[in-house]
Amino acid sequence: MSNFTDLFPAVSSNNTLEMICGIGDGRTVYGVNNSYTMGTASAISLTTSYQDIQGSSIDYILPDGTNYVHYAYIVKWAAHDYSGICEWRLYFDGNEVNSAYTNNASSYGSSNHGHHLVYINWVFDLTVSSTDYTDGKILKSDWVGAKNIKVMAREYSSNYEARAHWNTWRDGTSSGHPFLDVPLLTVTAYS
Amino acid sequence: MSNLTDLFPAPTSNSILETLVGVADGRSVTVSSGTYTFSNVTGVQNLNTSYADITGSSISYTPPAETKYVSYKFSYKSDSRDINYGSSGIHTLALYLDGTRVARANKSIAGNYSGSHSNNHATFTQYIEFVFDLTAGSDDIANGKLAGWTSAKVIKVMARDHGSPYYRATIHRNTARNGTNPSGEFTYLQPMIKITAFK
Numbered sequence: 596m597s598n599f600t601d602l603f604p605a606v607s608s609n610n611t612l613e614m615i616c617g618i619g620d621g622r623t624v625y626g627v628n629n630s631y632t633m634g635t636a637s638a639i640s641l642t643t644s645y646q647d648i649q650g651s652s653i654d655y656i657l658p659d660g661t662n663y664v665h666y667a668y669i670v671k672w673a674a675h676d677y678s679g680i681c682e683w684r685l686y687f688d689g690n691e692v693n694s695a696y697t698n699n700a701s702s703y704g705s706s707n708h709g710h711h712l713v714y715i716n717w718v719f720d721l722t723v724s725s726t727d728y729t730d731g732k733i734l735k736s737d738w739v740g741a742k743n744i745k746v747m748a749r750e751y752s753s754n755y756e757a758r759a760h761w762n763t764w765r766d767g768t769s770s771g772h773p774f775l776d777v778p779l780l781t782v783t784a785y786s
Numbered sequence: 787m788s789n790l791t792d793l794f795p796a797p798t799s800n801s802i803l804e805t806l807v808g809v810a811d812g813r814s815v816t817v818s819s820g821t822y823t824f825s826n827v828t829g830v831q832n833l834n835t836s837y838a839d840i841t842g843s844s845i846s847y848t849p850p851a852e853t854k855y856v857s858y859k860f861s862y863k864s865d866s867r868d869i870n871y872g873s874s875g876i877h878t879l880a881l882y883l884d885g886t887r888v889a890r891a892n893k894s895i896a897g898n899y900s901g902s903h904s905n906n907h908a909t910f911t912q913y914i915e916f917v918f919d920l921t922a923g924s925d926d927i928a929n930g931k932l933a934g935w936t937s938a939k940v941i942k943v944m945a946r947d948h949g950s951p952y953y954r955a956t957i958h959r960n961t962a963r964n965g966t967n968p969s970g971e972f973t974y975l976q977p978m979i980k981i982t983a984f985k
Contacts, residue, residue, distance in 0.1 A: 663807065702874065714913065751965050
């Protein structure tokens with residue numbers, strides 16, 4: 596006769612506690628214990644003031660046992676003038692994560708054809724002994740309940756304008772543009 | 787009375803054994819296969835015409851038992867450096883496993899050439915990703931195939947400029963913040979490694 600544990604072995608597992616993944620179309624995504632509603636994106640022109648980028652914001656609640664949270668936001672960027680220099684900030688609970696800051700641009704040119712994806716990534720480390728927002732290190736006791744994570748962006752200047760969620764071309768024409776390019780947000784909690 | 791299978795349902799499972807992910811800021815991350823310390827990248831890296839390790843890309847990894855596939859993803863910031871031939875910043879990437887080049891993973895990256903001027907603006911986030919197949923009958927590292935992987939092996943990315951003095955590239959570099967040149971910690975973006983072991 597088999598052992599009971601042979602018939603019903605312990606559940607195998609890995610260190611992924613949950614993954615929340617959705618595009619910016621206002622959908623609701625269900626995690627292990629909570630649900631999250633994604634923002635709704637539209638093709639927009641940026642300005643020289645930082646603004647929230649649609650589809651990047653989430654009020655995230657940690658699953659029990661979380662040690663790391665990987666925030667990954669993929670957004671379409673498009674040049675409007677010349678190289679379309681653009682600046683991207685990541686925020687946690689209203690505090691900028693300085694270490695996650697980045698900027699992007701295309702090659703310089705008056706045709707302003709530059710279109711590419713921008714990857715905003717950070718892994719929040721919750722194993723630390725004190726919180727350091729600027730480096731994305733968060734003491735677990737400082738992440739109780741929902742904490743907002745979001746991206747803000749601006750263009751460099753009015754000479755290098757930029758756009759987000761923007762497709763100019765489709766099916767061999769630009770007629771009728773802009774066409775929406777929805778962003779993708781993925782948040783993964785690891786033990 | 788409940789059925790036995792209601793009380794003891796079949797275990798849920800998937801093919802992921804572990805995921806190791808972290809920023810190259812010197813942190814240590816513990817997963818089932820061990821504790822790994824990421825490099826600490828503290829500035830930009832100018833490339834030249836000889837291959838050099840991309841800072842922050844190296845990790846000595848041992849997959850957990852039963853691993854059949856290992857995915858390695860290295861995310862970094864690419865920037866053009868040449869001030870004579872604007873913007874393209876051509877560079878090539880070479881993935882290495884334990885000192886052997888994985889030729890199948892070769893990659894070249896560049897912005898668009900936009901003429902001979904000083905506006906070397908092309909700068910963007912980028913990544914190289916490859917999946918090692920551990921189910922092969924014999925090692926064929928050039929194609930990323932191995933007959934098992936049971937001890938620590940170094941995975942890293944090397945890079946070089948296409949040429950000199952034109953089309954130069956810089957890694958990790960940010961070029962703007964708040965409508966002007968960045969300073970201090972905002973001048974660079976630390977890269978990230980994500981490794982996933984599958985069964």
